[in-house]
Amino acid sequence: MKLKQLPEDFIVKEIADINLLDKGDYACFILRKKNWATVNAILRIADYLRKNPKIFSNAGMKDKNAITEQYVSAYGLTKEDIQRVKIKDLKLKFKGYLDKPIGLASHKANGFEILTRDLERQLARIKYFTNYYDEQRFGGIRHNMAAVGKLIIEGKFEDAMKAYLLYPFKEETKEHQDFRKLMEANWGKLKADMVPGYLTEKRAVEWLEKNPNDYIGAFMALPKQISTLFIHAYQSKIFNDILAAYVRDNCEFFEVNYCFGKLPMSTQNIKLKIPLIGHDYAKFEVDRQIKKYADEFLEKEGIKLEMFHVKQIPYMESRTILRDASAEIQNLMFSKDERDELNPERKKQKSVFILNKGSFATIALKAMAH
Numbered sequence: 001m002k003l004k005q006l007p008e009d010f011i012v013k014e015i016a017d018i019n020l021l022d023k024g025d026y027a028c029f030i031l032r033k034k035n036w037a038t039v040n041a042i043l044r045i046a047d048y049l050r051k052n053p054k055i056f057s058n059a060g061m062k063d064k065n066a067i068t069e070q071y072v073s074a075y076g077l078t079k080e081d082i083q084r085v086k087i088k089d090l091k092l093k094f095k096g097y098l099d100k101p102i103g104l105a106s107h108k109a110n111g112f113e114i115l116t117r118d119l120e121r122q123l124a125r126i127k128y129f130t131n132y133y134d135e136q137r138f139g140g141i142r143h144n145m146a147a148v149g150k151l152i153i154e155g156k157f158e159d160a161m162k163a164y165l166l167y168p169f170k171e172e173t174k175e176h177q178d179f180r181k182l183m184e185a186n187w188g189k190l191k192a193d194m195v196p197g198y199l200t201e202k203r204a205v206e207w208l209e210k211n212p213n214d215y216i217g218a219f220m221a222l223p224k225q226i227s228t229l230f231i232h233a234y235q236s237k238i239f240n241d242i243l244a245a246y247v248r249d250n251c252e253f254f255e256v257n258y259c260f261g262k263l264p265m266s267t268q269n270i271k272l273k274i275p276l277i278g279h280d281y282a283k284f285e286v287d288r289q290i291k292k293y294a295d296e297f298l299e300k301e302g303i304k305l306e307m308f309h310v311k312q313i314p315y316m317e318s319r320t321i322l323r324d325a326s327a328e329i330q331n332l333m334f335s336k337d338e339r340d341e342l343n344p345e346r347k348k349q350k351s352v353f354i355l356n357k358g359s360f361a362t363i364a365l366k367a368m369a370h
Helices: 038-049 079-083 145-153 157-165 174-185 201-210 215-221 224-250 288-301 305-309 361-368
Strands: 010-015 026-034 056-058 067-075 090-098 109-119 128-130 254-258 261-265 273-276 321-324 326-328 330-334 347-356
Touching (some): 026 038, 109 361, 145 157, 145 224, 157 201, 347 361
Antiparallel strands (some): 010 109, 109 347
16 A cells, blocks of 8 residues: 555645634635645745734644645734745645634544555445554654654753754655755754755754754744654653553554554444543543553653653643544545556555544554455
């Protein structure tokens, strides 16, 4: 199975219930993007309009290697501002005004239209799948986010910055591998021009060029949506490990691949809540067996709950969230399978469905393709 061989293979649209106004402090628009990470798209729009990126808010990140639509709000902008933005592979559609910004995870669901390629057999019609986090949460082909997050909560900020900037992954382009090797060779005397201008990493390197050894400041120089994702990624890795342990011990399962190995997948509806562990985890009541797994993983990782406070960067602190162990696939429809022109001798098949916010379509497709 192959996903996202072409951006057009993977289309996702936010489903939101937003009370739009004729007037308000915040302009609301739909951002349609292709081959753009959400953060980089917002930075580019802000630069085009000569505005501070902090005026923009959105409900969450959307895939880079895809065609995506999401709601964005911008303080102080007008309909005319939105309509004059002309940037390749970005389209802005003004919707109205709001009296407050769009909040994180404020949308209801996401609708997907996905062409799955390189199939040996037709996709299976399933109702539920195990609600894991997938590669996107951990950095995609450069799946270092959880490792950076752990180092941050351990207070090892230089090691965390090295894990973020250096150590190329073999899946990266030669250009990306080369600049990471260059930075490693010049650690302690970094220059901003070592980093391609379109990468978010450049903000941290610009800070370190002017403030050598201030690694806390370098993390704070990153957009908050990026810097807070490090801790969330580490929480998500622990969540996956806890849920996987439960599935292996209690469910019939098959295995699917992801960036850290294999995940046991069940298509039954597991009616449990699994914690994304934060500093207040002790206050939550969870299933006894889940608590046992959680305690074991925290001990194995050498993590204490108070470490999730991150006192040096207060906005990085992470609270506990309870997340469903299973996700439901809604309004699932399939096309007929047909010959895949990109993968001779294999099939391709389109699927259309809806998932509640926070669930990963790539995980759903891995379950369907088994």
